[in-house]
Amino acid sequence: MNTITCNTCGHLNKEGTTICEKCGNPLDNDQKGKLLNMRYDGSSIRSKTKNRSIIDKIWNFFSSVKIGVTLIAIALVASALGTIYPQQMYIPRSVDPSVHYRDQYGITGQIYYQLGFHNLYGSWWYMILIALIGISIFIVSIDRGVPLYKALKHQAVKRHPNFLKRQKLFGEYKDYSVDEKKLLISKLKENRYKIAEKDGHILAEKGRFSRWGPYVNHLGLIIFLLGTIFRFVPFMYIDDYVWVREGETTVIPSTNQEYYIENQEFIFETYGEDEEDAVFEEALQNNSGPVPKHFETNAVIYQDVSDDIVGTEAELEEIKRGEIIVNEPLKINGLALYQDSYQLSEFESMSFKLHETTDEEEEAIVEFTVDLTDPKREYKFENGYRIELNKYYPEYELDDGQPRSISNYPRNPGFVFFVYGPDIEEQEASFLAIGQNIPSGDNQYKIGLTDFSVRDVSGLKVRKDLTLPILGLGAFIFMIGVIQGMYWQHRRIWIHQGDEKLLIACHTNKNWYGLTKEIEKVIEGTSFKMVEDQENKQKQD
Amino acid sequence: MLDYISISGGLLYTAFVIYLISIVFFAATIRDKRKEKQFTLVNKLAIGTTILGFVAQVGYFITRWIASGHAPVSNMFEFVTFFGMMLVFAFIILYLIYRIELLGLFALPIALLIIAYASMYPTEISPLVPSLKSHWLYIHVTTVALGEAILAVSFVAGIIYLIRQIDQTKITLKTIGLEIIMYSVCATIGFVLITSTFSAMDYNASFSYSVDGNESTLNYHLPAIFGPGDGELLTENRMEAMIPTPEWMHGAEAPRKLNTLVWSLLIGLGLYLVMRLILRKRIAAAIQPILKKANPELLDEVCYRAVAIGFPVFTLGGLIFAAIWAQEAWNRYWGWDPKEVWALITFFFYAIFLHLRLSKGWHGERSAWLAVVGFTIIMFNLIVVNLVLAGLHSYA
Ligand code: HEM
Helix, strand or coil: CCEEECCCCCCEEECCCCECCCCCCECCHHHCCCCCCCHHHHCCCHHHHCCCCHHHHHHHHHCCHHHHHHHHHHHHHHHHHCCCCCCHHHCCCCCCHHHHHHHHHHHHHHHHHHCCHHHHHHCHHHHHHHHHHHHHHHHHHHHHHHHHHHHHHCCCCCCCHHHHHCCCEEEEECCCCHHHHHHHHHHHHHCCCEEEEECCEEEEEECHHHHHHHHHHHHHHHHHHHHHHHCCCHHHEEEEEEEEEECCEEECCCCCCCEEEEEEEEEEEECCCCHHHHHHHHHHHHCCCCCEEEEEEEEEEEEECCCCCCCCCCCEEEEEEEEEECCECEEECCEEEEEEEEEEEEEEEEEEEEEECCCCCCCCCEEEEEECCCCCCEEECCCCCEEEEEEEECEEEEECCEEEECCCCCCECEEEEEEECCCCCCCEEEEEECCEEEECCCCCEEEEEEEEEEEEEEEEEEEEECCHHHHHHHHHHHHHHHHHHHHCCCEEEEEEECCCCEEEEEEECCCHHHHHHHHHHHHCCCCCCCCEEHHHHHHHC | CHHHHHHHHHHHHHHHHHHHHHHHHHHHHHHCCCCCCCCCHHHHHHHHHHHHHHHHHHHHHHHHHHHHCCCCCCCHHHHHHHHHHHHHHHHHHHHHHHCCHHHHHHHHHHHHHHHHHHCCCCCCCCCCCHHHCCHHHHHHHHHHHHHHHHHHHHHHHHHHHHHHHCCCCCCCHHHHHHHHHHHHHHHHHHHHHHHHHHHHCCCCEEEEEEECCEEEEEEECCCCCEECCCCEECCCCCCCCCEECCCCCCCCCHHHHHHHHHHHHHHHHHHHHHHHHHHCCCHHHHHHHHHCCCCHHHHHHHHHHHHHHHHHHHHHHHHHHHHHHHHHHHCCCCCCCHHHHHHHHHHHHHHHHHHHHHHHCCCHHHHHHHHHHHHHHHHHHHHHHHHHHHHHHCCC
16 A cells, blocks of 8 residues: 655655644645645545545445435435325325326326336335435445544644644744643633643643544434335234224234234214314314314234134134224234224114015015125025025115125115015015115015114224334434534644744634634633634635 | 413514514614624614513413413414424524624514414414324424424525625626525515405405316405316406416315415515615615625524534424324324425435535535525425425325
């Protein structure tokens, strides 16, 4: 490796060093008069010195701040593009995205869809972009952090006069007494500076830890990004959904059939029922529908304790019971059940009777009840009548004159019944739905609704996310890092004991105003006049 | 109950008037011809009244909280008012550090305009749906507002810096940029003026129109320049819509929002032109002379310092607390909805700001322009994302 020999102290410095590690003499002889660049204390940075092998090239690419900032800027623009139209996850699930974007937003919508922007944040290129930023942060931190650490750890107390003369804040003092110098040092101590002394030269320093702020916050970001990658490890992350009807027990998905949940009761309240809601009266009136105030599921969780043989009946053992309220999930074994949505008054069963069409009394010939979650296909009666449930639409809708079901949930059931009887030749068909009773042709018999029962259904999200602690840790470390780097500053004051003159120079990594105020306070009561801002002076000259 | 509501309204009004008075005092400190910087009576009065106004506004906040039973940051009016209050707070902090009166002369009018803007939204107390009932919501929203307000002070410092430094002798992209900012301020004033004028007149015109095949009515509180696409005027003695809203603007209220926007821009244009006629030069050029005494170095420092202080606060509130709350309410800490994405964009942007400044030496003018762009992003998230993106897509 090439070295640079300092021409004042003879120390061998690594290639790329701009300020001699040992004596502090600036090594850029030709630039006298210009202020020193104090970034990383002039130490040698790998990415600035090596550019031979392919590894060097990659290293240099990622440790360039220009590249880093460009990557962040691209991520910024890309993220903004994703908000022009809603992402796929926010459009109705029942529609086909390829049609939806074109229909709703026209030609621009179609382009948006075809470019894949409807699923931008989950796209491979967006993820690669974020990964590149992560790699860049990692490499840049090593590239700059290590030399900075070494430079600050081994910094010499005595610095070459040229080093001091080329600092932004600088002063030269001829007539001063030893006592006054002592007073100055004691006042620096009062302001919580750490003082190091060597042969009458002084280094006063405070807040060095804040220099590690960027490195700590970058570390936090890297931990956070790693955490997001762990999401793709199957056992770390579960995201599922379950609907449970009141009174029912169902298996909780994604638990290998191990856990079951029973919905004992679903409670639902809206605003306006209580007197205390009076303040909201005006807002409630402006709202078209009722505004939900509170909903919860009273749940019992069971564990299947039967042997793990396929086909055996589940043996349920209660392990937990409690309410599941919005913002207050029920947790079992790292798995959380969140109250998400609900379906009020879903039909549970419907009862019907059969009577002669002409009978004004509508006297029942037979009566039967259809369990809407598990309907039987056929209902047989001793008096020779038989009713077949030919078609069942849990959530019935007419689509171009054709009946069909939108979902499997009995929210608006529709039925086609075939009636067979001793005096019926073939069969008689009837169609029934809420508010509709359509016989086919002139039926001899008619089916009528006599009763129904309803119940609420609770929609629960099933979540497990073991990446959360990692993400939390990353975010926490990030915050520590930014606060450390932003709310404190690294300030240094060098006092060089020359033969006849005393030189004072000051440096801070940020907040020069604060440093100036502090030095004014420190020299108050001494005969030292204020150090000069050489940058301003140069500008004015 | 109702009593607290009226006390609360009164306190907000009081705060508004006191802020106006402090602006006058801050203006007086600038006119002070003495060369030496001194902390005189006028300075004391200026910052004293600002603090008093702030206290009154805190009073508004507390009484409204008591009245509604939840922290008043749950709708547009409440949130934007709170943002205005935090802007005053952030200014007070930075004033106490740097003692720059000019900062007050610019920050307070902006805060006032923000509060006035907020009052154009429905001010009634609204109930909370279950997913909003969480302490994390309050913690999140208040921290975001504080963070954004501190970042807004960097904009204030930046804009003063730019007006002072930019050469006004010839037309350049920079002078045009500054005039666009001045015009945006005019348009905001225009919005407040036109909305409050017609609401004082109780103007209401209903249109019937169809959204996605359903008949619906839309109430306009401003005369309709842009009416609903196939709308029909229902109210008598009202102006018919002049232009139908273009087809591609979807969403139930898009026509009305477009109409309000156009009105604001037009009135803003009027205001701007009148000012130009009176001043006979660019507005920024007219302001420039009073900024002579300002120290650009110090303004640059404040601009950076505000970002340095605001960035961690914003990250904590806008990303971390937001994620904790989202995790609690919807069990997903991040959902890529526009509001969240724009918070991330803000975060990215200020990260870029800091890196360019620290590693690429973007000081002074460049840094001030960045502060302006940053504030634009914040306002975009506050207003456009709420009203347009969310409204157009109706998943607010
Ligand atoms: C969004 C991601 C990032 C965030 C939030 C972030 C945050 C920060 C912060 C807050 C600072 C301190 C700035 C100051 O003190 O004014 C900093 C410093 C720095 N960052 Fe980043 N950073 C990110 C990405 C990157 C990337 C991709 C690079 C790669 C080139 C990078 C390189 C640096 C460097 C070189 C410093 C200066 C370190 C020093 O002076 O000791 N950062 N970063």
